[in-house]
Amino acid sequence: MTERSVRDLLLGTWRGRIGLGMLGLFLFLAIFGSAIAPDNPDASSLDILAKPSTDHWLGTTEQGSDVFSQLLVGTRVSLVVGFAAAAISAVLGAAVGLLGGYFGGWTDRIFDSLENWFLVIPTLPLMIVLARLLDPSLTVLIAVIGLTSWAGTGRIVRAQVLTLRERAFVERARALGASDGYIIRTHILPNTLPLIFANTVLIVAVAILSEAALAFLGLGDPARISWGTMLENAFSSGAPSAGAWWYVIPPGLCITLLVLSVSILGYLFEEYVNPRLREQQA
Amino acid sequence: MSAPLMEVRDLSVHFRTRRASARAVDGVSLEWRRGEILGVVGESGCGKSTLARALLGLVAPTAGEVASDGASVNGKTALRELRRNVQMIFQDPYQTLNPRQRVATIVAEPLRVQGVDGDHDARVQRAMEDVGLDSGRFLDRYPHQLSGGQRQRVAIAAALVLEPDGLICDEPVSMLDVSVRAQILQVLIELRTRRDLALLFITHDLSLAWSLCDRLAVMYLGRIVEHGSAVDVIERPQHPYTQALVAAVPVPSAEARIREPLSGELPDATSVPSGCRFHPRCPRRFEPCDSVDPPLLAAGSDGQLAACLLHDPKRAPDAVA
Amino acid sequence: MSALLEIRDLHVTHAGRPILDGVDLTLERGEAVGLAGESGCGKTTTALALMKLLPGGFEQTGTMTLRPPGVEEPINVERRTEAGMQVVRWRHVSLVFQGAMNSLDPVKRVDSQIAQAIYLHERPASAKDVGARIGELFTTVGLTPALGRRYAHELSGGQRQRVMIALALACRPSLMIADEPTTALDVVMQAQILELLERLREQLGLALILISHDLGVLSETCDRIAVMYAGRIVETGPVKEVFAAPQHPYTKRLLDSLPVIGGSRELAAAIPGGPPDPGDLPQGCRFRPRCPYAAEQCLEDPALREVRPAQAAACHFAPWAQWPAAHEAAAEGAAG
Numbered sequence: 001m002t003e004r005s006v007r008d009l010l011l012g013t014w015r016g017r018i019g020l021g022m023l024g025l026f027l028f029l030a031i032f033g034s035a036i037a038p039d040n041p042d043a044s045s046l047d048i049l050a051k052p053s054t055d056h057w058l059g060t061t062e063q064g065s066d067v068f069s070q071l072l073v074g075t076r077v078s079l080v081v082g083f084a085a086a087a088i089s090a091v092l093g094a095a096v097g098l099l100g101g102y103f104g105g106w107t108d109r110i111f112d113s114l115e116n117w118f119l120v121i122p123t124l125p126l127m128i129v130l131a132r133l134l135d136p137s138l139t140v141l142i143a144v145i146g147l148t149s150w151a152g153t154g155r156i157v158r159a160q161v162l163t164l165r166e167r168a169f170v171e172r173a174r175a176l177g178a179s180d181g182y183i184i185r186t187h188i189l190p191n192t193l194p195l196i197f198a199n200t201v202l203i204v205a206v207a208i209l210s211e212a213a214l215a216f217l218g219l220g221d222p223a224r225i226s227w228g229t230m231l232e233n234a235f236s237s238g239a240p241s242a243g244a245w246w247y248v249i250p251p252g253l254c255i256t257l258l259v260l261s262v263s264i265l266g267y268l269f270e271e272y273v274n275p276r277l278r279e280q281q282a
Numbered sequence: 283m284s285a286p287l288m289e290v291r292d293l294s295v296h297f298r299t300r301r302a303s304a305r306a307v308d309g310v311s312l313e314w315r316r317g318e319i320l321g322v323v324g325e326s327g328c329g330k331s332t333l334a335r336a337l338l339g340l341v342a343p344t345a346g347e348v349a350s351d352g353a354s355v356n357g358k359t360a361l362r363e364l365r366r367n368v369q370m371i372f373q374d375p376y377q378t379l380n381p382r383q384r385v386a387t388i389v390a391e392p393l394r395v396q397g398v399d400g401d402h403d404a405r406v407q408r409a410m411e412d413v414g415l416d417s418g419r420f421l422d423r424y425p426h427q428l429s430g431g432q433r434q435r436v437a438i439a440a441a442l443v444l445e446p447d448g449l450i451c452d453e454p455v456s457m458l459d460v461s462v463r464a465q466i467l468q469v470l471i472e473l474r475t476r477r478d479l480a481l482l483f484i485t486h487d488l489s490l491a492w493s494l495c496d497r498l499a500v501m502y503l504g505r506i507v508e509h510g511s512a513v514d515v516i517e518r519p520q521h522p523y524t525q526a527l528v529a530a531v532p533v534p535s536a537e538a539r540i541r542e543p544l545s546g547e548l549p550d551a552t553s554v555p556s557g558c559r560f561h562p563r564c565p566r567r568f569e570p571c572d573s574v575d576p577p578l579l580a581a582g583s584d585g586q587l588a589a590c591l592l593h594d595p596k597r598a599p600d601a602v603a
Numbered sequence: 604m605s606a607l608l609e610i611r612d613l614h615v616t617h618a619g620r621p622i623l624d625g626v627d628l629t630l631e632r633g634e635a636v637g638l639a640g641e642s643g644c645g646k647t648t649t650a651l652a653l654m655k656l657l658p659g660g661f662e663q664t665g666t667m668t669l670r671p672p673g674v675e676e677p678i679n680v681e682r683r684t685e686a687g688m689q690v691v692r693w694r695h696v697s698l699v700f701q702g703a704m705n706s707l708d709p710v711k712r713v714d715s716q717i718a719q720a721i722y723l724h725e726r727p728a729s730a731k732d733v734g735a736r737i738g739e740l741f742t743t744v745g746l747t748p749a750l751g752r753r754y755a756h757e758l759s760g761g762q763r764q765r766v767m768i769a770l771a772l773a774c775r776p777s778l779m780i781a782d783e784p785t786t787a788l789d790v791v792m793q794a795q796i797l798e799l800l801e802r803l804r805e806q807l808g809l810a811l812i813l814i815s816h817d818l819g820v821l822s823e824t825c826d827r828i829a830v831m832y833a834g835r836i837v838e839t840g841p842v843k844e845v846f847a848a849p850q851h852p853y854t855k856r857l858l859d860s861l862p863v864i865g866g867s868r869e870l871a872a873a874i875p876g877g878p879p880d881p882g883d884l885p886q887g888c889r890f891r892p893r894c895p896y897a898a899e900q901c902l903e904d905p906a907l908r909e910v911r912p913a914q915a916a917a918c919h920f921a922p923w924a925q926w927p928a929a930h931e932a933a934a935e936g937a938a939g
Contacts, residue, residue, distance in 0.1 A: 168372040169380045172440070175338050176395045177365045186391075190382040325789040326760075429877060459641040460816055464860045464873035471870070486789050489819075493862035493870055516864055530794035532819035533863060534846045543794035547759055 009268050019264030026258050029075040037069035041225055049237075049244045059246035061230075062237035070225050071250050077226035078258060081142055082208035088146030089153055089207075090200040096150070097157025098192065102165060102184055111154070118151035127210060131219040138221045145210045153199050160192050194272065201266035205259045212255050227251035285352030286313040287448045287480050288337055288368065293346035294504075295329075295336050302552035306332040308504035309346070316447065319474060319481040321495030321512055323488060323527070327548050329504040330484045334450050337482075338370055366396055369441035373453035375433040379425040386421040389440045396444060409439040412476065413469050431462035438469060448480040449473070456487065467494065488531050492516040500524050503559045504551060509578060510586030520581035520588035522566045558591065570597055605670050605677075607632045607778060607810050608653075608696075613665035615645075615652055615834075620881040622648050622661070624834040627907075632672060632777065635804060635811040637821035637842065639857070640831035643878050646814045647701060649831075650780045654698055655680065655688050671695045671777045693724045697771040701782040701814075704763035707755035713766050714751030720773045740769040743806070745799055761792035768799065772807070779803075780812040785820055797824050818857055822846055830854045833879050833889040836907060840914030850916035850923055852894045888917070896920060896927075 010016040034041075039056075045064030052059045058067035100111035130144045164170060165188070173183050214220055215228025216235075230251040234240070239247045295307040307329045314320045322330045335341045337348060339361050348355045350364050369392075372378045379388055389409055393402045410417045413435040425433055434454060441449055451470065455463040471494070473479045485491050491498055495512040500523065508521040519525045526544040546563045549555060555562050561571040570591055581588035592598045608630040615623035623645045630636055638646040651657045653667055667680040669691065678691060700706065708716055714737050727733045738748040744765040755763060764784060771779050781800070785793040801824060803809050815821055821828055821842065828845050830838040830853065838851040849855045859871035876893050879885055885892050887902040894901070900919050910921040 168374055168378040171340065171372065172370065172378065172437070173391070173395065175340055175365060175370045176392050177362050178395045182395065186383075187380055191380070325791060431877070460857060460860055461641060461874045462877065464870065465875070467870055468873050488790060489862045489864055492864050493868045513868070527790060528864065530790045531864065532793070532797070532817070532823045534818045534822035534858060534861060543798050544791050545795075547761055547792065548789075 009272055010265075013268070015264050016268055019261045019268065022257055022261035023265060026075055026079060026254075026261070029072055030079040031076075033072035033075050037066075037072045039066035039069045041065055041069040041073045049239065049242055049247065052246050058250055059244065061233060061247060062239065067230075067247055067250065070230055071227070071254060074226045074230060074251065075254070075258075077138070077221075077224050078208050078211060078228075078255070081138065081145065081211040081226075082204045082258075082262070084142045085145035085149070085207035085210070086200050086204040088142065089150040089203050090196055092146070092150035093153025093199075094157050094189075094192070094196050096154040098161055098184060098188060100154075101158040101161030102180070102188060108158075112158075115151040115154045115158075118148065119155070121148075123148045123210070124213065127214060128217065128219060131214055136219055136221050138224060141211060141214060141219075141221060144214075145207045149203050149206060149210075153196065153203065156199055157192055157196060160195050161188055164188050164191055194269070198266060198269040198272075201262060201269055205262045205266065208255065208259055208262070227255050284316060287316045287350065288314045288482075289349045289352075290333075290337065291347050291349070293333070293336060293348065294344045295332050295341055296344040297551075299552075304551040305504050305554055306551050307336060307343075308554065310501075310504070310506055311346075312499055312506065312509075314448065314480060314482055317474070317478050317480050318496045319483055319494060321483045321485065321491040321498040322501060323485055323491045323498060324501035325486060325548050327503075327551065328501040329551070330501050331452055333501070334370065334452050334482065334484055337450060338365060338368060362396075366444050367446050368448040368450060369444065369446045370450040371434070371437055371441055371452065371454045374457055375430040375437065376457075378437045379428075379433055381425050383424075384421065385423050385425075385428075385436050388425075388436060389421075389443055392440060392444045398444065405443050405445075406439075409442040412442055412473060413439045414465075415439065429462070430458050431465055434458065434466050435469065438466075438473075442473070442477070445477070446479070448482065450482040450484070452484045453486070454483075455490075456485065488516060488527055500527070503549065503554055505559060505589065506578065507560065507590070508581075508586075508588045510583065514583045514586045518582050518586075520586060520593065521560075521590045522564045522592075523560050524588075526565070558589070566592065568592075568598070606630060607634070607670055607672075609666070609668045610649075610653065611666045611668075613649065613652055613663065613667065615648055615657065615661055615663045617661050617881075621884070622834055622881055623652065623663075626665075626831075626834075626836055628829060628836070630778070630810055630812065633804065633808045633810055634827065635800075635813060635825045637825035637828040638812060638814045638831060639816065639818055639821055639828055641816055641878060643833075644831040645834040646831055647782055648834075650698060650782055650812065650814060653680065653780070654692055654696060655683065655685075656698075669695055669778075689724070693720060693771075693774045693776060695776050696778045696780065697774070697776045699767050699771045699779065699781045699784055702787065703767040703782075703784075704760055704787070707763060707766065709755050712752055712754060713758070717751075717766075717770050717773050720770055724774045736773070737769075740772055743772065743803070744769045745795075760788055761795060764788065764792075764796055765799065768796075768803075772803070772809075775807075777808070778810045778812070780814070782814045783816070784813070786815070786817070793820065800824055818846070818861060830857070833884065834881065835889065835917065837890065837918070838914075838916045839907070840911070844911070844914050848911070848914075848923075850910050850914055850921040851890075851918050852896055853890050854916075855923075855926055888919075 010020055043065055047060050047064045049062055050056060050060045056066045056068065058071065061067055061070065096111045096115065100108040126148055127144050131140065134140045170183060170187050173187055211226065212228035215226050216232045218232055220226060220229050234247045290310055290312050293307055293310045297304040297306060310333060322333065324330050332341060336343050355361055355364050386406065389406045390402050393405060407417055415435050455466050458466060470481060474481060483491065483495055492512055497510065498512040498515045499506045500508040500515065500521065502523050508515055508519065508524045515524060516528055519528050530543055544563060557572040557574050558576055561567045564571065574591060576589045576591045576594065578587040578589045579593040581593040606629050610626060610628040613623055613626040626649055638649065640646050652663050657663060665681065669678040669680060680691060683691060707713065717737050717740065718733050721727055721733050721736065737751055741748045741751060746762060746765050750758065750762065785796050788796065797820065800811060804811060813821060813824055825842050827839065828842045829836045830851065832853050838845060838854045845854060846858060849858055856874050862870065874893050879889055887904050891897045891901040905917045905919045907915050907917040909915045
């Protein structure tokens with residue numbers, strides 16, 4: 001369908017507006033967070049674990065840093081890791097799915113086994129192991145998450161390619177003598193993109209959660225502030241038992257809301273891609 | 283007389299699976315002459331679509347040869363040349379166009395793929411005119427904005443843009459409504475006159491084959507069982523299978539008809555019966571039919587051939603076919 | 604004797620647009636009526652409306668009365684609730700959907716699906732009874748009962764279609780609706796299925812509503828035919844009469860576009876354009892924009908009226924004794 005119906009879905013429905021709105025807000029914060037933060041998020045003070053006040057809207061951390069500022073700045077890491085990891089996953093998954101699905105035979109069998117391997121291994125333990133083995137940094141984090149989540153996309157893309165391969169318009173191109181590369185580029189890939197996109201948006205949600213989990217487990221980049229590291233610091237400094245809800249709830253809430261907004265958009269896109277779902281809405 | 287546009291000699295296409303070999307096309311020899319409408323009819327599974335694909339090199343022949351203009355189609359250059367001269371139209375108008383491309387891109391695609399120089403726009407325009415679609419209205423549209431009939435017209439336009447000598451049509455109208463069907467057929471017939479196009483018309487609709495085609499080949503389980511002018515083959519069928527097919531065609535007439543439809547179904551291509559492949563279902567089989575595989579023999583009118591032992595004067599001297 | 608089925612003034616709208624516009628249909632016991640027309644004309648909608656199977660968003664009005672043999676009170680389908688319809692569906696009227704042969708559950712054996720239908724609509728005495736009934740059904744439709752143990756993908760298209768017919772007969776209805784039962788089948792399989800339907804009518808006294816765009820198919824099986832266009836019935840009558848002497852230009856055109864073996868090989872000129880969009884119906888007669896004989900008075904809606912004995916047509920100029928050649932200008936104007 002045309003772009004207009006995507007716009008209709010995004011702007012014309014409540015879900016679309018909420019999802020888009022929230023994501024837009026987080027994107028804005030990711031870009032301008034550090035500029036608009038009232039305090040330097042790393043600056044420590046003597047005001048430890050203070051309650052929210054006019055000076056510190058969300059109170060302070062165990063080092064006396066402003067929670068609100070940390071929250072704003074931390075947005076960037078979550079979003080960057082989320083989107084970058086999802087992008088890697090999408091590219092890998094799409095490539096494997098396309099090539100395996102289109103060429104079949106041994107290529108497909110090898111890729112399929114690879115996918116199986118990655119699907120079967122429990123992701124979080126794998127991520128933990130990899131993060132432990134390699135020096136923690138944002139790049140490593142992105143790579144690890146990306147490498148453990150591509151297999152699902154690969155599978156879905158492969159299934160789609162298998163049906164596309166048999167369609168008459170592909171046969172027509174072959175009957176003209178078009179090369180495999182041309183067919184993949186012009187006919188297969190464009191028809192798989194909506195599916196890849198819909199799937200990737202959902203992987204963004206997974207990536208954001210994974211980053212938070214790894215950071216919470218102490219495997220994040222220590223030099224950066226993220227919501228995950230905030231939670232880690234909060235828990236390790238005993239904030240919950242000290243009753244410092246302003247330190248624990250905001251980052252958790254932000255993670256939830258960001259994942260929620262991305263998921264809403266992901267499902268919305270899936271509706272657009274799957275015409276049967278669209279009909280039920282109409 | 284010039285060489286036929288395309289010809290197959292003893293063509294076989296067998297698909298191997300682990301257990302058996304599916305003999306989709308099993309020894310077919312056929313000539314498709316320039317400017318003629320040749321029909322290939324048969325039930326689904328008889329191999330007619332595989333035959334069409336073998337003609338364009340979309341499936342590799344297991345045996346036999348495909349020739350164009352008298353010369354065997356061997357090698358990349360010959361194949362490329364063939365694919366410029368002969369185009370194909372497919373059955374399902376809803377699957378035949380890439381949903382993400384505009385009509386203009388779709389129709390111009392063959393020019394891009396074959397690397398044709400010159401004015402693409404002019405050729406696209408002419409092709410659109412020939413199929414009765416107004417370029418101004420349709421070039422910018424996407425397939426989902428078109429009806430079934432319009433989509434099929436776009437597919438035909440895309441086939442015309444290379445100015446081919448022949449068009450292979452694989453059930454081009456079977457999925458269209460009756461009135462749309464007539465429109466598309468009109469387009470195809472006009473093309474034959476206007477562009478001197480040869481048509482290879484594959485269908486299971488006998489009435490259509492009868493009214494449209496010059497010559498007709500009837501396929502059963504990978505083999506041609508009858509061959510001749512369309513009128514002869516349908517109005518005076520010489521092979522029991524053709525006779526059964528014709529008898530099965532429902533006719534909106536005022537008289538009642540006696541019905542005795544052919545029993546059973548087309549066997550699987552992996553288990554071709556011995557002798558004459560039609561013999562298990564044949565109401566007129568006799569002694570040698572289960573062991574002797576009949577070649578195409580002269581039967582009925584001049585130029586008509588049927589692969590049936592009833593027409594072999596040595597084996598069935600008194601048989602009235 | 605009262606009619607088995609009487610549909611009066613059936614109207615169906617969807618999102619405010621008329622899909623069926625005043626359809627009347629009568630069916631006697633054991634009779635076969637054909638519903639002819641192209642896609643979008645409303646034939647399937649009529650069948651679904653009768654079974655009250657139209658999806659949400661569709662509104663229907665009109666009366667549909669069933670008088671099955673052996674049932675005291677006539678069944679007023681339009682007044683039945685969903686629960687009430689459970690008793691009607693399959694027990695009195697069943698439906699073989701379009702493309703049904705592809706809707707068999709691929710992971711269940713075929714006989715269990717028929718058993719499921721029987722259990723849903725009746726309280727059979729025992730599993731053995733059900734098994735016997737299924738075996739009987741299979742034999743009735745010309746399949747060996749052993750095939751029941753197979754899965755859908757192990758059967759051919761023709762066999763699957765027979766299974767769907769067996770399924771439709773499972774609860775012994777007196778009326779069966781078959782929507783395009785032979786469209787996806789080859790001419791030989793088609794002949795076999797049509798012959799089966801004829802046999803069923805003889806053996807079981809089954810009444811049949813056969814829906815098809817293929818007039819040839821209808822001519823072989825039906826006693827009467829109703830031709831539909833744009834949500835309305837434009838002609839009805841005994842099948843032989845309608846085909847020998849059609850009384851509506853649309854019927855005439857449909858018949859003309861069918862090549863008849865042995866007759867003229869010339870393909871009739873195609874009817875230009877397509878059926879109207881329900882949201883954008885032409886004024887007056889709905890066929891007027893495509894009709895080669897359209898004139899001034901066609902701006903007024905023609906009623907379906909009897910124009911010859913037992914034959915009715917919705918055309919101002921009916922009865923047609925003969926069909927004049929279409930004027931060039933009229934044909935061109937109609938193409939607009």
